[in-house]
Amino acid sequence: MNNKNNLESGANAVGHKGIVSAVVTAIYDRFSNKGVIGPLDPNARIDGKTCLITGANSGLGKAIAVQLAQRGGRIIMACRSGIPEAGEEVKKLSGNPNVEMLKVDLADTTSVHKLCDSLRDRKIKIDIAVMNAGLMPLQARRSPQGFELMFAVHFLANRILLERWLSDGVIQPADEDHPAPRVIFVASEAHQSSDPIDFSRFAAFENYGMRDGMKHYGKTKLHLCTFATELSRRLNPENDIRIAVHALCPGPIASNIARESPAYIKPILGPIMKLLFRSPEQAAEPVIYLACAPEMGKRTGAYLHMMREKAMSPLARDPSNGTQLWQHSQQLIDAYR
Ligand SMILES: NC(=O)c1ccc[n+]([C@@H]2O[C@H](COP(=O)([O-])OP(=O)(O)OC[C@H]3O[C@@H](n4cnc5c(N)ncnc54)[C@H](OP(=O)(O)O)[C@@H]3O)[C@@H](O)[C@H]2O)c1
Numbered sequence: 021m022n023n024k025n026n027l028e029s030g031a032n033a034v035g036h037k038g039i040v041s042a043v044v045t046a047i048y049d050r051f052s053n054k055g056v057i058g059p060l061d062p063n064a065r066i067d068g069k070t071c072l073i074t075g076a077n078s079g080l081g082k083a084i085a086v087q088l089a090q091r092g093g094r095i096i097m098a099c100r101s102g103i104p105e106a107g108e109e110v111k112k113l114s115g116n117p118n119v120e121m122l123k124v125d126l127a128d129t130t131s132v133h134k135l136c137d138s139l140r141d142r143k144i145k146i147d148i149a150v151m152n153a154g155l156m157p158l159q160a161r162r163s164p165q166g167f168e169l170m171f172a173v174h175f176l177a178n179r180i181l182l183e184r185w186l187s188d189g190v191i192q193p194a195d196e197d198h199p200a201p202r203v204i205f206v207a208s209e210a211h212q213s214s215d216p217i218d219f220s221r222f223a224a225f226e227n228y229g230m231r232d233g234m235k236h237y238g239k240t241k242l243h244l245c246t247f248a249t250e251l252s253r254r255l256n257p258e259n260d261i262r263i264a265v266h267a268l269c270p271g272p273i274a275s276n277i278a279r280e281s282p283a284y285i286k287p288i289l290g291p292i293m294k295l296l297f298r299s300p301e302q303a304a305e306p307v308i309y310l311a312c313a314p315e316m317g318k319r320t321g322a323y324l325h326m327m328r329e330k331a332m333s334p335l336a337r338d339p340s341n342g343t344q345l346w347q348h349s350q351q352l353i354d355a356y357r
Pocket of ligand 1 (some may be wrong): 074075076077078079080081098099100101102124125126127128152153154155173206207208209269270271272273274275276277278300
């Protein structure tokens with residue numbers, strides 16, 4: 021997220037302004053391996069660490085749950101569907117019985133708060149949080165509170181969850197006895213091609229159809245990346261690592277993300293995804309690295325594109341955007357407690 025090491029930033033290939041350019045970029049990115057970091061020591065363990073993963077019943081989130089469970093984590097899958105089947109599958113695939121599912125609809129602020137109440141009441145302490153849930157709707161839809169769905173799930177839910185977990189002590193900063201917990205945001209390179217956030221219309225519902233879906237997806241991931249940068253900055257003044265905050269784009273994944281694409285596109289998109297995109301298991305690699313590599317607990321603000329460390333967009337790194345995003349969203353948090 022910072023650009024201290026003159027990390028490369030910017031969209032690759034032709035950007036992510038539309039579906040076609042996004043697919044071309046995804047294919048380009050899939051086969052580029054410039055400046056790759058890692059790999060993670062196959063024996064790196066997280067025994068006894070509590071890991072919460074949102075959207076863990078499908079695609080990338082489920083693969084992350086399995087791999088963190090295989091490394092010894094206690095897994096909490098925060099999901100709105102697939103309960104209990106997905107949890108049973110994660111237990112079976114990982115051989116780790118320490119897996120539970122909690123229900124949450126991240127589009128609904130009331131449901132988000134209920135999840136937080138339950139974690140607080142049970143005195144759960146999260147060591148590794150993977151904020152993974154995401155979607156790509158065919159057209160603009162409203163959340164129960166009237167926000168655009170991607171804004172609600174990609175940004176607002178994460179903003180509320182972190183606010184609550186920090187104030188409830190569900191995530192506690194490092195001290196002499198405990199290493200820094202880690203918060204990992206699953207973002208997207210699509211944020212690099214986004215127009216700036218218009219703070220004069222912050223959180224306003226905007227109508228869009230299929231043609232502009234990718235543009236809005238990128239915009240909500242820009243909200244997320246700007247938040248991740250600002251959170252990292254606020255939690256770790258002077259770069260004294262109290263809570264490690266990282267983000268990543270997993271690259272193109274053959275998952276269920278395009279589930280809403282129209283019937284006439286599916287026969288083309290399905291085989292392209294299967295053939296050229298990575299499996300969720302492969303795509304989980306940067307998340308597992310950020311979650312488990314010892315060195316990633318001693319620093320904050322890294323952004324990986326697949327296994328390549330790079331810089332987020334200048335918009336996401338601009339502190340004045342971070343401050344404005346924080347202040348505007350604080351008003352939403354106060355309004356929807
Ligand atoms: N696929 C790609 O090429 C790609 C590329 C870059 C970044 N990403 C990011 O990777 C992440 C994982 O996506 P994926 O590719 O694994 O897609 P996926 O298979 O569709 O998984 C998305 C997950 O998010 C959950 N989710 C969506 N809305 C939710 C809500 N309101 N409340 C609770 N959970 C909700 C889904 O739950 P349900 O099953 O209940 O809907 C599902 O578990 C997303 O953040 C996505 O933006 C994906």
